[in-house]
Every structure is written in structure tokens, then in C-alpha cells.
Amino acid sequence: xxxxxxxxxxxxxxxxxxxxxKHCPFAQRALRxxxxxxxxxxxxEIDLDNKPTWYHLVNPQLxxxxxxxxSGEILIESLVISEYVADQFPEAHLLPTDALERAQxxxxxxxxxxxxxxxxxxxxxxxxxxxxxTKKEGILAGIRDASRQLENQWKRVNNNEGLWLGDRVSLAxxxxxxxxxxxAAVEIHRxxxxxxxxxYAAFNKWVEAYSARPEYTEYSLADEVIAEKLRxxxx
Amino acid sequence: xxxxxxxYPYEENGYTLxxxATCPYAQRALRxxxxxxxxxKVVEIDLLNKPSWYHLVNPQLxxxxxxxxSGDLLIESLVIAEYVADQFPKARLLSLDALERAQxxxxxxxxxxxxxxxxxxxxxxADVDDQEMEKKKLLEGVREVSRELENQWERESGKGGxxxxxxxxxxxxxxxxxxxxxxxxxxxxxxxxxxxxxxxKGFNKWFGAVVNHPGFTDVKPDDAALIxxxxxxxx
Numbered sequence: 001x002x003x004x005x006x007x008x009x010x011x012x013x014x015x016x017x018x019x020x021x022k023h024c025p026f027a028q029r030a031l032r033x034x035x036x037x038x039x040x041x042x043x044x045e046i047d048l049d050n051k052p053t054w055y056h057l058v059n060p061q062l063x064x065x066x067x068x069x070x071s072g073e074i075l076i077e078s079l080v081i082s083e084y085v086a087d088q089f090p091e092a093h094l095l096p097t098d099a100l101e102r103a104q105x106x107x108x109x110x111x112x113x114x115x116x117x118x119x120x121x122x123x124x125x126x127x128x129x130x131x132x133x134t135k136k137e138g139i140l141a142g143i144r145d146a147s148r149q150l151e152n153q154w155k156r157v158n159n160n161e162g163l164w165l166g167d168r169v170s171l172a173x174x175x176x177x178x179x180x181x182x183x184a185a186v187e188i189h190r191x192x193x194x195x196x197x198x199x200y201a202a203f204n205k206w207v208e209a210y211s212a213r214p215e216y217t218e219y220s221l222a223d224e225v226i227a228e229k230l231r232x233x234x235x
Numbered sequence: 236x237x238x239x240x241x242x243y244p245y246e247e248n249g250y251t252l253x254x255x256a257t258c259p260y261a262q263r264a265l266r267x268x269x270x271x272x273x274x275x276k277v278v279e280i281d282l283l284n285k286p287s288w289y290h291l292v293n294p295q296l297x298x299x300x301x302x303x304x305s306g307d308l309l310i311e312s313l314v315i316a317e318y319v320a321d322q323f324p325k326a327r328l329l330s331l332d333a334l335e336r337a338q339x340x341x342x343x344x345x346x347x348x349x350x351x352x353x354x355x356x357x358x359x360x361a362d363v364d365d366q367e368m369e370k371k372k373l374l375e376g377v378r379e380v381s382r383e384l385e386n387q388w389e390r391e392s393g394k395g396g397x398x399x400x401x402x403x404x405x406x407x408x409x410x411x412x413x414x415x416x417x418x419x420x421x422x423x424x425x426x427x428x429x430x431x432x433x434x435x436k437g438f439n440k441w442f443g444a445v446v447n448h449p450g451f452t453d454v455k456p457d458d459a460a461l462i463x464x465x466x467x468x469x470x
Contacts, residue, residue, distance in 0.1 A: 087333035099321035
């Protein structure tokens with residue numbers, strides 16, 4: 001891996017460089033986007049507990065992921081990076097071209113960002129059993145919402161193969177599945193159970209469908225590993 | 236306007252935007268439609284006295300919500316604005332270039348976290364010390380936004396300003412100017428103003444152009460109504 005003599009951080013000349021931490025669910029959005037689009041890149045692993053002294057030159061906020069383009073520009077924010085990949089490599093079909101379908105996909109992703117993720121960390125952090133129950137119910141409410149959206153979506157695309165777009169991985173999975181993976185910590189530490197009933201059926205089918213895909217398995221972590229990594233959030 | 240057999244009012248075969256004139260999020264949707272010159276029906280929702288049917292439109296009871304001619308309902312102000320940009324590409328609200336789009340998304344995120352969110356904290360802060368601390372943070376945010384604007388104006392898509400896309404009031408303004416309008420509220424309640432010095436030059440150039448543009452003024456609620464609507468955020 002080369003670096004220009006006038007810059008002070010490592011990157012791949014003439015290529016994409018992705019600065020990530022492999023177990024970080026936000027960074028996994030970027031990893032899965034590049035994987036799904038089959039775009040070559042150089043991976044630079046950042047130890048979040050021991051950040052390299054040069055990393056502020058890449059991202060002053062010191063977060064992962066960050067992406068250095070071949071032209072030298074740097075992008076941050078996991079959703080901006082995954083959407084950049086979708087826009088830059090349209091042949092990968094990571095987003096539909098129709099305006100309404102794009103909006104509906106974005107709203108599906110938003111359920112995870114606004115309802116599931118905050119309650120996921122909230123459940124771990126909650127000290128009292130009562131608060132833990134409230135946060136777990138928040139997660140389940142979000143999952144029911146996602147389930148309804150999946151049902152509506154499958155009617156629209158008239159396709160029952162289980163992914164948002166039916167048979168193809170898109171940003172609907174890329175931007176969300178790492179957080180469903182993270183739910184293992186709430187299952188193990190807080191006893192969360194996602195029911196098998198009708199209200200959750202579409203969600204469970206979707207999980208089963210994407211879990212078999214390499215876009216998922218390439219970066220997914222075993223439940224016990226997740227539970228251990230997130231132990232630090234426990235009250 | 237409405238089919239009496241439906242339970243909520245909407246425009247048959249047209250776009251219906253459920254909005255509130257003083258809500259900065261709803262204004263994003265309004266501005267997107269106006270700048271793109273897309274005909275639309277506005278149904279005003281009094282947020283302090285919501286119509287009993289509104290839950291049929293948006294179960295979260297928020298504004299804005301968009302009903303498309305096909306009967307689909309979209310929520311989330313930026314999803315709606317991006318839908319308009321995607322559905323009406325001739326309006327050129329949003330660049331088609333992947334990197335330009337990513338940079339614009341980062342600008343909107345920066346504005347939101349460093350300026351818009353901080354507004355509310357300045358208003359809500361109970362004691363003078365907290366108010367001063369939040370005002371300092373707000374000024375830091377304005378300086379960051381100022382620098383980003385100046386970076387953008389060096390790029391080909393920015394062409395020297397004063398708007399994000401040079402001489403065109405477009406998506407970046409649609410997504411941010413309603414929050415910029417809140418400076419009027421802060422001036423009234425907290426005597427806050429952005430200084431006219433070098434560090435704020437970019438922001439002041441942008442803001443000066445914004446406040447005189449019909450893209451801003453056409454949708455802007457009158458000062459008295461705006462100021463009154465923010466009284467409820469005071470401690």
C-alpha cells in the first residue's frame with residue numbers, strides 16, 4: 001500500500017480506501033455496499049480503542065466508516081457512503097430508479113435508524129427492569145412496523161422471495177442487517193424474544209432470506225461475539 | 236376536492252401535502268414542490284388541534300405527509316423532498332453526480348446537527364449560563380457551515396455561490412433555509428445574532444442571498460406567527 005509523501009495518512013493511490021472497524025454495525029453498511037457492488041477497495045482497519053494518531057486527518061470526528069475516493073475527497077457517515085456507492089455504481093442496482101420506490105425503501109431503512117437502533121442501545125443501558133421492558137417493547141414495535149412495510153412492499157413488487165426487492169440485495173438490507181445482527185446482544189443480555197406470530201412473519205421471512213446471502217454472512221458476527229462486544233453498554 | 240366516501244380530504248389525481256406553515260420540517264416539503272414548480276394542494280394541519288382524521292394520513296401525527304396521485308403516503312421531510320427531486324429531474328433540484336450528492340447530504344447533516352438542533356437547545360436552556368454555552372456552540376456550528384459553503388464554492392458545482400449550486404436556489408436550500416429562518420426567533424427571545432466578521436463570511440453571504448429569494452420568502456411564515464409558535468419551547 002502506497003502513500004503520497006506529502007500526506008500523512010495511509011491510503012491506496014488511484015483507488016478507494018475504506019477506513020473501518022469490522023465489528024462496527026455502521027462501518028458494516030459501507031463494507032456491504034462495496035461488497036454488493038463488487039467494487040475493489042483497500043481496507044484500513046481502525047482500532048476504535050486505540051485510534052491511529054493520523055486518523056483525524058481522515059475524519060476529524062474520529063468515527064468509522066470513512067471513505068477516501070481515488071480523487072482524494074473523503075466522505076463520512078455510513079448512510080452517505082452506502083448511498084454514494086449506489087449512485088456511483090448504478091449497474092449494481094442497489095437502489096431502484098423509480099422515485100416512489102426509492103422513497104419507500106428509505107422509509108424502511110428509517111424504521112431501523114429511528115425506532116430499532118435507539119431502543120437497542122437503550123435496552124442495554126437501562127438499569128431498571130421496567131425501563132428494559134419499555135425499550136424491548138420499542139424494538140418490537142419497530143420490528144412490527146418493518147414487518148408491515150415488507151408486506152406492503154412484497155404486494156407492490158409481486159415477489160415473494162424474501163428480500164425487499166424480492167430476489168436482490170439492495171440498500172434496504174445493506175443499511176439495516178448489521179443492526180438486526182446486534183439484536184443478539186439484547187436477546188442474550190436482556191431476554192428479548194422476537195415472536196413467531198403473524199405480526200412478525202414478514203420480518204422473520206426477510207431475516208431468513210438475507211441470512212443465507214454472502215452479502216450478509218461475509219460480515220456478520222456470531223451472537224456470542226456480539227453479546228461480548230456490547231457488554232460495555234450494560235448498566 | 237375530496238371524495239365523500241373517503242375518510243380524509245385529498246386532491247383527486249394530484250399531490251396533496253399535509254403541512255403546517257410554521258413547522259420548519261413541513262416547509263422543506265413545501266419548498267421542494269414550489270422550486271420544482273409541481274402543482275400541489277396544501278392541507279394545513281393545526282399541530283395544536285389536529286383533525287380527528289389525520290391519523291389515517293400519518294399514524295405518527297406529524298407533518299409533513301405527502302399523498303401522491305396514486306394514493307401512496309410518504310412521510311419524513313427529507314424523503315419527501317428527495318422524492319420530488321427524483322420524480323421531477325428537469326427541475327434539477329439535486330445533482331446526478333454521486334460525489335456531489337454525497338457532499339450535499341453531508342452539508343445538510345452538518346447544518347442539522349450543528350445549527351438546527353442547537354437552536355432548540357438555546358431556546359430551552361433555563362439559566363443564562365446554559366444559554367451562553369449553547370449560543371457559543373451555535374456560533375461554532377455557524378462557523379463550520381460557513382467553511383463548508385466556502386469549500387463548496389471552490390468546486391465546479393458551487394461556482395462561487397451564493398447558493399450551494401452557485402446561482403441556483405435548490406435542494407441544499409430547500410433542506411436548510413427553514414431552520415436558518417429560526418435565527419429571527421433566537422434574536423427575539425435570546426438577543427442572538429451572527430457577527431459580521433471574516434469567520435462568518437460564507438454563512439452571511441449565503442444567508443443574505445437566501446432571505447431575499449422567493450424560494451425562501453414565498454413559504455416563510457410571517458415573523459409574528461413564527462415567533463409566537465416558538466414560545467412553547469421556552470423553559
